[in-house]
Each structure stands twice: as C-alpha cells, then as structure tokens.
Amino acid sequence: MKILVYPHDMNLGGSQLNAIELAAAVKDLGHDVAVAGQHGSLRAKVGELGLEFIELPEPGRRPSRKVVKALERAIAQRGIDIVHGYEWPPSLEAELACFDAPATAVSTVLSMSVAPFIPTHTPLLVGTEQIAAAERDFGRALVELMEPPIDTRLNRPGLELPVREMSQRWGIRNGGLTIAIVSRLAREMKLEGILRAIEVIGRIQGGEPVQLVIAGGGPAAGEVAAAAAAANRRTGQLRVVLTGELEDPRWVYQKADIVLGMGGSILRAMAFGKPAVVQGESGFWRVVDESSLPGFLFQGWYGAGAGSGQGADALQAQLRPLLADAALRQRLGDFARRVVVERFSLQASARRQVQFYRQVLAQGQGRNRLGAEYTLAAARFARYKFSRLAARMRGSVAADDFNATAALRSAGASGRPAVRA
Template structure:
C-alpha cells in the first residue's frame, strides 16, 4: 500500500507522536509511507524515523481549500491508496482531497476524548477507547474501530535513557521521592489536575521530602509556572520543577518514583515500570492496579471525580500510600509495564492499523449526500459557535477534548442514579 499520514500538525502532542510512530511501523512492514503536514517542532522526529515529510500550505479556517488542493495534487502524483488524517481537520481535508483527486481512500483517527459530530459517518474511523467506539456506533457510525495509542516499549523502558545529566541540568534532587507529570499545559482537561498535583505535593512535603517534575508547554504555561512559584514559596524550597516543553521527555518518566498522567502520557509512564496515578477532571485520581485496569481499558486513561473539593487531599493519600511502601510501588510498576507490553506496543497497534487500511480499501465506496449535507451544516454551526464564543472569551483551545465522552456518560449515569 501507498499511505499518506496527515497529523493534526507537527507541534508536540500525543496524537502527533502516535501518528509518526505508527507511520514508521507501517513502513517497516513493507508499505510506502509519507507524512504530510505543517512543519513544526516534530519535524526532527519525522526525519529521525526515516520518513519523508511533504510540507503543506499554511492552514486557515479548517478545512482549508488551499490545503485540500495541494493534498489532492500529492495524492495523484504519489498514487496514494490511503490518506490517513489524525483528528478532525486533517480528516476532513483528506476526505475532500480524495474526492477532488478521484483517487485514494480517506480514513481518520481521532484520539481526542470525543469525536466531532460533523465527521461524516461513512468515513472509516479509528478511536482510542472502547467507550468512544460504543458511543459512535450508537450514533449510527458503522465503520468505527478501536485503535488505541501505541507505545514504543523498547525506547520507553526501564534503563532505556540516562537521567543523571538531565537531573543536574534541571536541578532535580537525587534520592528524593519524585513524582512526574508530562503533559500539554492546556486549560481544558489538564490544568485543574496539574494545579491540584502541586497542592498535594506541598501537603506531603510537610511530612517528608518530595518533588514534582512537570514537563510540557502550552497555553496554560504561565498559570502553571505561577502556581509552582507560589507552592515553592510556601514550602520554602523548590519542590516543584517546571522543565518547559521537551522534544524528548523520556528522562522525566524514567527518573520518577510515581507517574501522574492521562491518555498517551499515562501509557508512556507505565512503560517505564513505575506506578501510575491516572489524572482526570473534577478531582478524579485513581491508582492503576489489577482492580482498576478494566475501567481504564474501557473508558481510557481518564476519569471524572466527585468535584474539586478535597481533590488535593485525595491525591496526597494516593501518593502517601506509594511513598510509604516500596514493595507496593514495585508490584504496581511491574503490572503497569506488563499492561503496556501486552496491549499497547507499537508492533501490536501497527498490525491493527494495517488491517484497518486493508478493510477500508476492500470496502465498496460509500457516500451519502444527506450525511455530507449534515456534516456541512454541523461544521458551519461549529465555526459559528466558536466565533460567537470568542466575543465573550477565548474559545476552548483543545477543541473536542473539552467535551469528553466519559464525562458526558458519567454525568448521565449520575443523573439516572439520582
């Protein structure tokens, strides 16, 4: 097969890294693969993977007509069989380009916490959790499959990366109980938990030495750094370290005694054989164990809690249990590593992705003018709502991550119980 992979962009993010990793894995299995998209910080990752990058024109309102025309040209010149868009803007542009070029099949992967309702239902779709797959099937989408985030279990493994020089560079104290967070610093989904984690570490610092290392950049970086400075001021020493955005955050995972995370970052933390506390919203904190893993395999590495009240104390209790019992940490760390190896390795996910491509090619072409019109009206409404929202405040920067399926279903379940 000749495959074009089109990430959302080439800035640092979980969906983009997944797209590059899987593109290389599919190439390694004998297929011709190119990457298309806006150049950004991950250009080096594309080059390091030995993949060709075809730069796209500048994007504007999505889908961008200039991008669609250029992408159609590439599909024709390269005789592409599969145009694979990651997240909704590249997915729509890939679908439109296939129609303009009269060649190739468009497929989509959405690793956000919900799927844009204006993606046409006839577009073959891969999603990251069982719960989202079920929700999309309930909404009438016939071709939706589970394509969970992959992890390179060789590059992300205990002992895979040195940490001493990195720790010295960032002033991370050796021998102190260390908690790590690797995350995009976004206001939606992420910020609440990151601020709470700092407060929890400040509580635990009163009992014994502890430090929290936060790696990442994004629109909420100013708030994160300000809160870190305030917590460090209360503690009287530097117990929160903010590294900023890192092209390679593996040392942060590797030096941790406990990882905190959600989504793909949670999986990469698990690959390093350290215990994981899953971060969610509304005060959700839960330690990964044999008793909780099935919930996460269903709903994803995320959850919705009872509210922000007492959230720092709840997280502090989870961390205290792990801090005080090395044996528990070792057991849970080994369990985390086994879980990633058995289900989320790049090789396993790549085989599922190739099968996804093959099914898309083999299936009869399917279009529906009604679904296309519904998608067009839905897209127009989406842009109109964002334009209206921007007049009263900033629109959500994380798009459909701000409306997780797990949160909606959790709220619906709570309402039924009441």
C-alpha cells in the same frame, strides 16, 4: 500500500506521537509511508524514524483550502492510497482532498469525543471501547478500536538515557522521590489537574523529600509557571521543576518514582515500569491497579470526579500510600509494565492498522458520498462554528472542545461502569 499520515499538530502531544510512531511501524511492515504537517518540534522525530516529511502550509481557519490543495497535489504526485488524518481538522481536510481523488480518507480520533461533523462514511479509529460504542450508535459506517500504541522497545526500564545530566541541568535531586508529569500544558482537560498537583506538592511535609517535575509546553504555560513559582516560594525549596517542552522526554519517565497523567503519556510511564496515577477532570485521580484497570480499558486513561474543588485532597489520598511504600511502588510498576507489553505494543498495533487499511480499500471507492450526508455534516459544522462564536462572545470558548467534552459523560456510551475516584 502508499499511505500519507497527517497528525493534527507537529508539536509534542500524545495523539501526534502515536500517529508518527505508528506510521514508522507500518513502514517497517513494508509499506510506503510519509508524514504531512506544518513545522514543529516533532519533525526531527519523523526524520529519526526514517519517514519522509511533506510540509503543508499554515492552515489558518480549519478546514483549510490551502492544506486541502497541498494534499491533493501529494495524492496525485505520489499515487497515495490512504490519507490518514488524526483528530478532526486533518480528518476533514483529508476527506475533502480525497473527494475527487483515487485515494481514501481515514480518521483517527483520540480526543475524548468525536466531532459530529466528520462525515459518517469516513472510516474511523478511536481510542476506547466506550467511544467506539457511542460512534456506532451515532450511525458511523465503520468504527474500530485502536488503543494508543506504545513502542515497548524505546520505552522500557534499563535504557541508557541522560538522566543524571538532565537532572543536574534542571536541579532535580538525586535523593528523595520524583513525581513527574509529561503533558501538553493545555487549559482544557490538563490545567486543572496540573495546578492541583502543584498544590499537593506544596503541602507535603515530613518523610522523604519530594519534587514534582513537569515537562511540556503549551498555551497554559504561564499559569503553570506562576503556580510553580508560588509553591517554591511558600516552601522555600525547588519543589516544582518546569523543563518546558522536551524533544525526548523519556529521561523524565525513567527518573520518576511516580507518574501522573492521562492518555498516551500515562501508558508511556507504565511502559517504563512506573506506578501511575491517572488524571481526569473535576477532581479525578486514580492509581492504576488491578481494580481500576478494567474501567480504564473501557473508558480510556481518564475519568471524571466529584468536583474540581476536591482534586487536591483526592490526589493526596492516592499518593499517600505510594510515597510511603517502596515495595508498593515496585509492585504497581511491574503490573503497569505487564499491561502495556501484553495489550499496547506498537508492533501489534501496526499490524491491526494495516488490516484496517486493507478493509477500507477492499470496500472500494463507493464510500456512500451522498449529497444528503455531506449536507448534514455541513449543517453540523455550521452549528459548531455558531456555538463557538457565541461562546467567544460570552468569553467562555474552549481551545480544545472535543477533549473538553468527554465521551464518558455522553448518553449512550455508558454500557459499563466508569472508573470512579
């Protein structure tokens, strides 16, 4: 098969890392795979993994006519069979590019909910059983589960990584304990928890020295930097270290004693054998252990708490036993590594992805491209744009709205209990 993978962004983030790593693993299975996108820090990783990169024009408004035309050219010139868009803008652009072309659009959505204006005939992969159930109820023709894959060979304990060199560069202590966050610094979903983590680190007194290392960049970098500077001033120490976006953040995972995060980032931490505390919204924090695992496997590595005002206390309660007990950290780290190896290995995910592509292609080109369906999708998109405009006028627009509205809060997706803080 000839496959063109189109991540929603080429800067550091869980969805786009998954897209690129899975693309390379599918290529290793003998398929012709290229990655398309705009310029960004992950372009180097595309090259390192031996993938061809096709640069697309800057999109502007989404979906972008310029991007669609560029995808159409790539399909025609390269005989592409599958155009695989990640998240809603690439998914729509892939669908439009394939409309009159001998190629099929496929969508992966790893956000916490799926944009309703992605056409219901578009074959869809989602990251949790809960979201898959909700999308089948919505009427989508083909929905399958693709949990965030992890390359357990490149993410594991014992790798030779520049931990000492980088720790010296950023002022990270050799002694004491290191808590790490590797995340895009986005205002939706991420910022609330990151600010609460900084608050908690500023509170800790006594015991072993503790530092919080935050690796990542994004639109909320200014707020995070201000909070970190304030915490460091209050404590008179370098309690919070900001590295900015890192081309390869694996040394941070290896250095950490405990990792905080959500989604693919928390799975990478678990692959390194680290005890993990899952971050959500509204004050949600929960350690990954035997009791919380079933809920995370159903709803994803995320949760909703009782209120954002309780987040600092909730996190402190989860951290307290981990900070005090090295044996507990080791046990939970070993447990986390086993979970990732047994369920989330990249190689197994690549085989499932190829099987999904074959299933899609076996259905042929009759993708139920009915005028009524496109009219309905267009109407939903128009409503979405109108609501965004109205929110912008109120000053309350979200930059990442399909992560800001989590599926675990949606009706019809609550067939099993959610993980509670």
